[in-house]
Amino acid sequence: MRGMTTFLSPSNLAPFPAARRPGRARPLRVALFSGNYDCVRDGANRALNRLVGHLLERVGAEVRIYSPTAPQKAFASVGDVHSVRSAAIPGRPEYRLALGFTRTAQRDMAAFAPDIVHLSAPDILGRQAQKAARQAGIPVVASLHTRFETYLDYYRLGFLRAPVEAYLDRFYGDSDHILAPTPPIVAEMAGRHGDGRVSLWSRGVDHRAFDPARRDDAFRASLGYAPDDIVPLFFGRLVLEKGLAVFADTIAALRDSGHAVRPMVVGDGPARDWLARRLPNVTFLGLLEGAELGRAVASADLLINPSVTEAFGNVNLEAMAAGLAVLSADVPSAASLIADGKTGMLVPPGDIRAFAAAARALSDRPAARVRLGHAARAAALRYDWGAVLDAVATVYDRLHTGDRPAELAKVA
Incomplete structure (x- = not known):
């Protein structure tokens, strides 16, 4: 029917050129499929950019x-973006849901003739592009950025967890190679899909933007903070799945124990008003970038990160680079970055008393807080974007030239 979008299925896939064989003199071509490449400013999209x-x-x-x-756009993106049909998600208009790998996108990809297809989201677009690439013999790389299965509990959809996990298992299992962000997730995925099919794609940090030297006492004073005030920081998207309820309850517990803290919140999102109602007397700074972001983060005293949905935890790494003491939920992503008691503190997920006790201890012991911050900065210096991204390019190259997956596990 005219005006209707045609989606791909095994019976209506248009012919793709066969994967290019090594030796042809042209640059490597990569087709990257993303759920929201520049619609939302989050850690996953910034890493892809x-x-x-x-x-x-x-x-x-x-x-x-x-x-x-x-x-x-939510931010200035990089590269040649081909827009695909999508619809805004009800109640979350900043996110858009791809409606599938349409004939238009299919023809465009066929003309582009990629050597590698990289899938960064397990949505319908990624799943249908995966099937098309495999039919054409094009190597498929899938990268894991978010533990989507953990989102369900925040929206009272826990009953869907088993089928969602089964779908994700099929999606990653049907890829030629998987890029996972932390060693624990690499081990988990390797246990399911084979040691030779998974490599580590870690993350880097901009050490110029996130630096203890950017701490600015005049900036703190302009926000009404006294020199000896302890300023807890929440840094990230203001959505319920980032653990906002745990953060609010932790601050309330601190206040009940006599610590008159006024948190600083960097970021924005649909739950901003919810947090403002739940937690009065907060400094909301909104979305910040570049030098302003680095100054704000370095001007806080400790990061409280209660999120359990992170696959890597960019905010932990950026706060560490800025020299903050970090209190994070003890999940695999955080445990990969933080040596508990040495470069930060790991707290049982969702444990308000434990979060509040750790925050009180660091508030009352400035020397310990500073020591953690210095050690965190030193640990963060090991994370370099150049080396991390070179490792991904090496995975592409080895897949394209026909190296067996077993060799790829040694990359990164």
Whole structure:
């Protein structure tokens, strides 16, 4: 029917060119499929943008991105973005849901003739692109950025967890290679899909933007903080699945124990008003970037990160680089970054008393807080974007040239 979007299925896939064999003299071509490449400013999308920039500038590859797009970008994105049909998610208009790998996108990808297909979201677009690539013999890389199965409990959809986990298992299992962000997730995925099919794609941090030297006492004073005030920080998207309820209850418990703290909140999102109602007397700074973001983070005293949905935990790493003491939920992503009691503190997930006790201890012991911050900064210096992104390019190259997956496990 005219005006209807045609989606891919095994019976209506248009012919793709066979995967290019090694030896042909042209740059590597990568087709990247994303759920919201520049619609939402979050850690996953920033990592993907860094990867695309690295591939274009350092590797000399050609990259085409297939993603939903919004009328206004959430941030200045990098690369050639091909917009796919999508719809706003009810109640969360900043997120868009791809409606599938349409004929238009299919023809565009066929003309682009990629050597590698990289899937960064396990949505319908990624799943259908995966089937098309496998039919054409194009190697498929899937990267894991978010523990989507953990979101369900926050929206009273826990009954869907088993089928969602089964779907995710099929999605990653049907890829030629998987990029996971932390060693525990690498081990988990390797246990399910084979040791040779999983590599580590860690993350880096901008050490110029996140630096203890950016701490600004005049900035703190302009926000009404006294020199000896202890300023807890929440840093990230203001959505319920980031643990906002735990953060609010932790601050309330601190106040009940006599610590008159006024938190600083960096970020924005649909739960901002919810948090403002739940937790009065908070300094909301909204979305910040560049030097302003680095100054705000470094000007706090400790990060409280209660999120259990992170696959990596960019905010932990950025706060560590800024020299903050970090209190984080003890989940695999955080445990991969933080040596408990040495470069930060790991707290049982959801344990309000434990979070409050740790925050009180660091508030009352400035020397311990400073020591943790210094050690955190030193640990964060080991994370370099250049080396991390070179490792992804190496995975692409080895898949493209026909190296067996067993060799890829040694990358990164």
